[in-house]
Amino acid sequence: xxxxxxxxxxxxxxxxxxxxxxxxxxxxxxxxxxxxxxxxxxxxxxxxxxxxxxxxxxxxxxxxxxxxxxxxxxxxxxxxxxxxxxxxxxxxxxxxxxxxxxxxxxxxxxxxxxxxxxxxxxxxxxxxxxxxxxxxxxxxxxxxxxxxxxxxxxxxxxxxxxxxxxxxxxxxxxxxxxxxxxxxxxxxxxxxxxxxxxxxxxxxxxxxxxxxxxxxxxxxxxxxxxxxxxxxxxxxxxxxxxxxxxxxxxxxxxxxxxxxxxxxxxxxxxxxxxxxxxxxxxxxxxxxxxxxxxxxxxxxxxxxxxxxxxxxxxxxxxx
Amino acid sequence: xxxxxxxxxxxxxxxxxxxxxxxxxxxxxxxxxxxxxxxxxxxxxxxxxxxxxxxxxxxxxxxxxxxxxxxxxxxxxxxxxxxxxxxxxxxxxxxxxxxxxxxxxxxxxxxxxxxxxxxxxxxxxxxxxxxxxxxxxxxxxxxxxxxxxxxxxxxxxxxxxxxxxxxxxxxxxxxxxxxxxxxxxxxxxxxxxxxxxxxxxxxxxxxxxxxxxxxxxxxxxxxxxxxxxxxxxxxxxxxxxxxxxxxxxxxxxxxxxxxxxxxxxxxxxxxxxxxxxxxxxxxxxxxxxxxxxxxxxxxxxxxxxxxxxxxxxxxxxxxxxxxxxxxxxxxxxxxxxxxxxxxxxxxxxxxxxxxxxxxxxxxxx
Numbered sequence: 001x002x003x004x005x006x007x008x009x010x011x012x013x014x015x016x017x018x019x020x021x022x023x024x025x026x027x028x029x030x031x032x033x034x035x036x037x038x039x040x041x042x043x044x045x046x047x048x049x050x051x052x053x054x055x056x057x058x059x060x061x062x063x064x065x066x067x068x069x070x071x072x073x074x075x076x077x078x079x080x081x082x083x084x085x086x087x088x089x090x091x092x093x094x095x096x097x098x099x100x101x102x103x104x105x106x107x108x109x110x111x112x113x114x115x116x117x118x119x120x121x122x123x124x125x126x127x128x129x130x131x132x133x134x135x136x137x138x139x140x141x142x143x144x145x146x147x148x149x150x151x152x153x154x155x156x157x158x159x160x161x162x163x164x165x166x167x168x169x170x171x172x173x174x175x176x177x178x179x180x181x182x183x184x185x186x187x188x189x190x191x192x193x194x195x196x197x198x199x200x201x202x203x204x205x206x207x208x209x210x211x212x213x214x215x216x217x218x219x220x221x222x223x224x225x226x227x228x229x230x231x232x233x234x235x236x237x238x239x240x241x242x243x244x245x246x247x248x249x250x251x252x253x254x255x256x257x258x259x260x261x262x263x264x265x266x267x268x269x270x271x272x273x274x275x276x277x278x279x280x281x282x283x284x285x286x287x288x289x290x291x292x293x294x295x296x297x298x299x300x301x302x303x304x305x306x307x308x309x310x311x312x313x314x315x316x317x318x319x
Numbered sequence: 320x321x322x323x324x325x326x327x328x329x330x331x332x333x334x335x336x337x338x339x340x341x342x343x344x345x346x347x348x349x350x351x352x353x354x355x356x357x358x359x360x361x362x363x364x365x366x367x368x369x370x371x372x373x374x375x376x377x378x379x380x381x382x383x384x385x386x387x388x389x390x391x392x393x394x395x396x397x398x399x400x401x402x403x404x405x406x407x408x409x410x411x412x413x414x415x416x417x418x419x420x421x422x423x424x425x426x427x428x429x430x431x432x433x434x435x436x437x438x439x440x441x442x443x444x445x446x447x448x449x450x451x452x453x454x455x456x457x458x459x460x461x462x463x464x465x466x467x468x469x470x471x472x473x474x475x476x477x478x479x480x481x482x483x484x485x486x487x488x489x490x491x492x493x494x495x496x497x498x499x500x501x502x503x504x505x506x507x508x509x510x511x512x513x514x515x516x517x518x519x520x521x522x523x524x525x526x527x528x529x530x531x532x533x534x535x536x537x538x539x540x541x542x543x544x545x546x547x548x549x550x551x552x553x554x555x556x557x558x559x560x561x562x563x564x565x566x567x568x569x570x571x572x573x574x575x576x577x578x579x580x581x582x583x584x585x586x587x588x589x590x591x592x593x594x595x596x597x598x599x600x601x602x603x604x605x606x607x608x609x610x611x612x613x614x615x616x617x618x619x620x621x622x623x624x625x626x627x628x629x630x631x632x633x634x635x636x637x638x639x640x641x642x643x644x645x646x647x648x649x650x651x652x653x654x655x656x657x658x659x660x661x662x663x664x665x666x667x668x669x670x671x672x673x674x675x676x677x678x679x680x681x682x683x684x
Contacts, residue, residue: 122365
């Protein structure tokens with residue numbers, strides 16, 4: 001039963017959806033403040049490499065080292081986001097250009113590769129890795145075993161993050177202020193909200209989330225460092241935010257949906273079902289394009305929850 | 320843009336320009352009379368697999384020839400239009416011999432060979448040659464056959480999973496050799512294959528291994544480049560056969576063995592020949608005998624009986640008294656492809672597009 005296609009696909013949806021979930025959630029937080037950050041892929045890779053460096057370097061008991069490593073990954077990626085924040089908030093540079101530049105600078109072939117090679121991280125397994133969180137006996141339970149009990153701690157922490165972000169946005173004063181900043185910075189400014197500070201904080205926090213997403217690869221899914229190991233997950237995460245209409249709970253659904261798509265062709269192949277792999281690998285992107293087209297109509301965009309001021313710098317004098 | 324920002328941008332530009340001038344100056348100071356050789360890799364130079372094995376070959380050249388040669392490499396070069404640009408820049412930098420180490424580079428290398436007649440090109444795993452373009456590879460299949468024997472001895476269910484990259488003759492040849500090796504130690508065993516459509520993609524390779532386990536495989540083998548299927552096998556408790564490099568450290572308990580390459584065997588004499596001006600085109604096909612390919616050290620799960628059986632076959636392969644592609648060979652549908660007493664020629668193997676009996680999966684990817 002645990003080897004049935006449905007269970008295997010659902011299990012891989014959760015495993016491979018998790019890094020997407022962290023990064024998409026981070027991007028959602030940044031975008032809610034009105035800052036679009038296309039540097040997710042680059043920030044994930046910096047998180048992956050620095051998290052891996054930490055796990056190889058920090059001495060101590062495994063669980064503690066892993067927690068610290070995730071923290072290092074978050075801080076490193078947060079610093080990358082700070083560059084973006086400085087460029088687009090303080091210098092009011094074009095957000096799209098700056099984000100792309102961040103991915104090129106920090107991503108594969110850039111800073112993350114330099115760090116990984118310079119710190120000699122390649123060609124070695126992680127000293128500690130996030131394994132199954134629950135005891136072995138529970139992992140063999142039917143259906144729930146592979147889907148739930150075989151998963152690592154980062155999967156469950158992600159759920160806490162989703163609930164936390166949802167609660168923050170809907171029920172807390174700063175969360176409501178954040179939405180105001182993203183919708184109409186001028187109005188928020190008039191209300192006495194510090195637009196610049198809100199945008200800085202949420203862009204950096206968003207970057208930190210992406211760093212955890214990257215560390216999910218290097219500390220849990222494939223516990224090793226290789227150049228460019230996220231392989232485009234950052235781009236899917238950006239699409240996911242739109243796919244999820246800027247809502248945290250839908251981010252979870254979308255991330256697992258994309259995770260399932262990523263695993264399905266291989267599961268089918270192993271059962272002797274051959275479908276053109278190109279077709280399957282293209283499907284998530286086809287879905288993304290469809291969603292993009294749907295939400296791009298201006299009316300739909302507002303109705304579906306795109307922050308009104310997304311992508312535009314705020315200049316008080318030009319109000 | 321305000322005045323202060325214009326000043327800032329101007330200052331930044333000045334800094335960058337100065338920095339690049341300094342870098343150029345350092346670069347040109349290094350221009351002395353050394354022979355330059357270059358390598359192009361499809362993955363990172365330290366991928367723990369294919370590209371790393373090539374890079375170890377490059378380092379063997381450095382070790383053998385010392386300061387007489389200056390080597391460089393370009394990594395993560397995709398099999399697309401970028402190859403031509405990379406070659407152009409390597410030629411511009413004064414490289415006199417260029418080793419292209421992935422099958423998909425072939426047409427770009429052939430075009431470059433025409434464009435740059437004074438540069439020697441070397442195409443790994445290719446089949447096209449020119450007066451200044453040689454091919455090189457070797458009988459990895461022989462070592463892969465031996466590694467398949469270890470997998471066959473380890474399987475209890477009689478189902479072995481094999482993670483494969485692209486449906487090209489090289490990989491199909493290797494898959495057949497692996498399956499024949501499995502069947503040599505476990506008659507009637509099946510080998511299930513999953514195509515990843517990538518030479519190097521750690522997360523995808525793990526997914527493929529997971530799906531093979533779910534489909535009943537209790538041993539995992541691979542023809543792809545990263546050790547992530549091995550890391551998964553270690554955590555899932557499945558014996559694992561690697562490829563390209565000794566990756567036992569990624570799966571200390573479950574590692575069985577793996578076919579590995581020693582590219583230095585070829586690179587050292589070729590660079591020497593290019594330096595001496597005696598380089599000639601050709602098609603090199605290395606073997607177990609000349610040290611080009613061999614089996615990596617065994618892991619703890621391999622029994623002494625299996626080791627002995629592999630040693631016997633290794634000796635026979637080296638002596639030429641055994642050929643894994645000797646008939647009778649049947650294809651997946653059970654059709655006799657090679658009758659008893661015949662064997663597949665090197666030419667047949669270079670173009671093979673069918674899988675042997677017992678392999679489950681499509682030979683078309």
